[in-house]
Amino acid sequence: MDNGASSYRRFRDNGDVSGFDEIVMDYSDGLMLYLTSIVGSIWTAEELTEETFFLLGTKKPKFKENYSFKTWLYTIGRNIALNYLKKNAKHLTVPIENAPELISDEAAVEDAYIKKEQQIAVHRAMRKLKPEYQQVLWLIYFEGLSIKEAAKVMKKSVRSTESILYRAKKSLRSQLEMEGIDYEKT
Numbered sequence: 139m140d141n142g143a144s145s146y147r148r149f150r151d152n153g154d155v156s157g158f159d160e161i162v163m164d165y166s167d168g169l170m171l172y173l174t175s176i177v178g179s180i181w182t183a184e185e186l187t188e189e190t191f192f193l194l195g196t197k198k199p200k201f202k203e204n205y206s207f208k209t210w211l212y213t214i215g216r217n218i219a220l221n222y223l224k225k226n227a228k229h230l231t232v233p234i235e236n237a238p239e240l241i242s243d244e245a246a247v248e249d250a251y252i253k254k255e256q257q258i259a260v261h262r263a264m265r266k267l268k269p270e271y272q273q274v275l276w277l278i279y280f281e282g283l284s285i286k287e288a289a290k291v292m293k294k295s296v297r298s299t300e301s302i303l304y305r306a307k308k309s310l311r312s313q314l315e316m317e318g319i320d321y322e323k324t
Contacts, residue, residue, distance in 0.1 A: 142207035150198045162191055165208065167251045169215050176219040186222055190215040256319075263313040271306035274299060 148157035166187055173183035202210055264272050277288040289299035
């Protein structure tokens with residue numbers, strides 16, 4: 139995976155808007171959390187994230203291939219955040235400790251981002267499993283089907299589906315552990 143570089147090239151060179159949409163979907167949450175650590179406000183970080191993507195969409199700067207796309211994008215966001223701080227240095231700010239609602243909003247965004255990252259890791263590990271294992275895990279855990287419903291979809295008996303599910307979970311646990319991911323936290 140080239141971390142968004144091909145999506146950006148499609149957008150920049152060919153005008154493919156779906157490439158830009160992919161970048162926004164893949165990087166907006168992480169960029170916003172990163173910018174929050176710089177400016178100290180989730181709302182300001184959200185505005186700066188939008189400004190970063192606006193710059194990408196309108197100015198279409200040249201991607202520097204000697205960095206990963208994510209590094210390049212986060213550098214642009216960081217520069218925008220630092221410029222914002224310079225311009226607004228004279229304004230008084232409220233320390234985040236004095237605004238508990240900010241902390242809870244920020245924690246919710248961070249939790250959602252971590253959950254998304256865990257889901258990505260699980261999906262990546264699932265793709266390495268046998269197709270039958272992928273199918274049963276997908277049907278039961280992502281589509282919310284019962285074992286009986288999954289058995290019907292897979293054209294298997296309920297007992298056979300239970301057995302496949304057991305082996306699939308065991309295989310997924312092994313795959314996640316090989317990748318250094320704590321199975322119990324996902």
